[in-house]
Amino acid sequence: MLKPTTKMKLKNLTTTRTTNNRLQAIAQRVALVLALALPLAATTANASEESDVRGVVQKVFQQLQSRDYGSVYDSLPSSTRNRTARDRFISALTRAQDRYVLDRINIGAVRVAGNIAVADTELFGRLAQPFQAEGKIVVQQYLVREEGKWRVATGDNGTIQRFLKSNPAFAKKFPIRLPQIFMKQNGKWIPVNLPSTGKRGNG
Numbered sequence: 001m002l003k004p005t006t007k008m009k010l011k012n013l014t015t016t017r018t019t020n021n022r023l024q025a026i027a028q029r030v031a032l033v034l035a036l037a038l039p040l041a042a043t044t045a046n047a048s049e050e051s052d053v054r055g056v057v058q059k060v061f062q063q064l065q066s067r068d069y070g071s072v073y074d075s076l077p078s079s080t081r082n083r084t085a086r087d088r089f090i091s092a093l094t095r096a097q098d099r100y101v102l103d104r105i106n107i108g109a110v111r112v113a114g115n116i117a118v119a120d121t122e123l124f125g126r127l128a129q130p131f132q133a134e135g136k137i138v139v140q141q142y143l144v145r146e147e148g149k150w151r152v153a154t155g156d157n158g159t160i161q162r163f164l165k166s167n168p169a170f171a172k173k174f175p176i177r178l179p180q181i182f183m184k185q186n187g188k189w190i191p192v193n194l195p196s197t198g199k200r201g202n203g
Contacts, residue, residue, distance in 0.1 A: 050110040053117045056150045057141050061105045061123070069093045077144050080156045100135065101126045113170040115145040116163040127183075136189055139179035 056075070063071045069090040073081065076089075108120035123137040142160045143150045153159045157176065164171035182189040 049112045049117070053110050053112060053119055053143055053150055054107050056143060056152065057107055057119050057121065058105065060152050061102070064093070064097070065102050067094070067097060075152050077146060077151045077153050077156060077159050079159045080153065099127065111170070111174055113167050116160075116167060116170065117143045117145075117150065118174050119143070134184035136182040136184070137179055138182070140174075140177055142176070 060072055060075050063069070063075075070086070072093065073086050073089050076084075102123060102125040104124050106122040106124070108122070110119045111117065119141040121139055121141050123139065125135055125137075127133045127135050139154065142153045144153045144159060144163050145151070153163075160176060164176075181192040183192055184190070
């Protein structure tokens with residue numbers, strides 16, 4: 001027969017092993033939760049940023065539709081506003097909008113890297129002058145983040161290039177592309193050849 005002290009030692013050893021097993025099980029569960037939660041948190045953060053970018057692109061499009069060109073000007077990066085007078089910017093957009101009426105926008109894939117983002121978009125509208133026709137513009141919308149706010153930099157290649165240089169991997173994967181213009185003929189979208197300027201850009 002086992003002595004009382006021996007029985008006590010065995011009981012304590014069993015209790016210790018049981019406690020250790022429970023602690024290990026808890027630790028494994030915590031590790032599993034963290035392994036699942038951390039990638040989920042990263043995905044949620046990326047999704048939130050992409051949602052913010054989509055929201056800005058959609059908002060600027062709606063401002064263009066309503067001819068609120070002053071608000072569009074305010075959404076430009078500071079470098080663009082410093083080079084372009086407000087009145088001149090509004091006048092140029094007014095002349096363009098008299099010839100082309102925007103109907104809707106499709107926002108496709110959105111990619112974000114640090115303080116720069118790019119959104120694939122299709123702008124649909126109607127040509128009013130010199131003749132009437134349906135049109136579509138396929139263009140990358142570049143945005144840069146300044147003071148915590150996303151600003152549309154499409155067409156401002158100097159600003160875009162400055163941000164792309166700080167993120168060469170992003171620049172290599174998503175280089176600036178020229179916009180593509182299409183006109184609808186017989187129910188089909190026909191590309192319109194743009195005159196070559198010898199420069200790469202997107203507007």
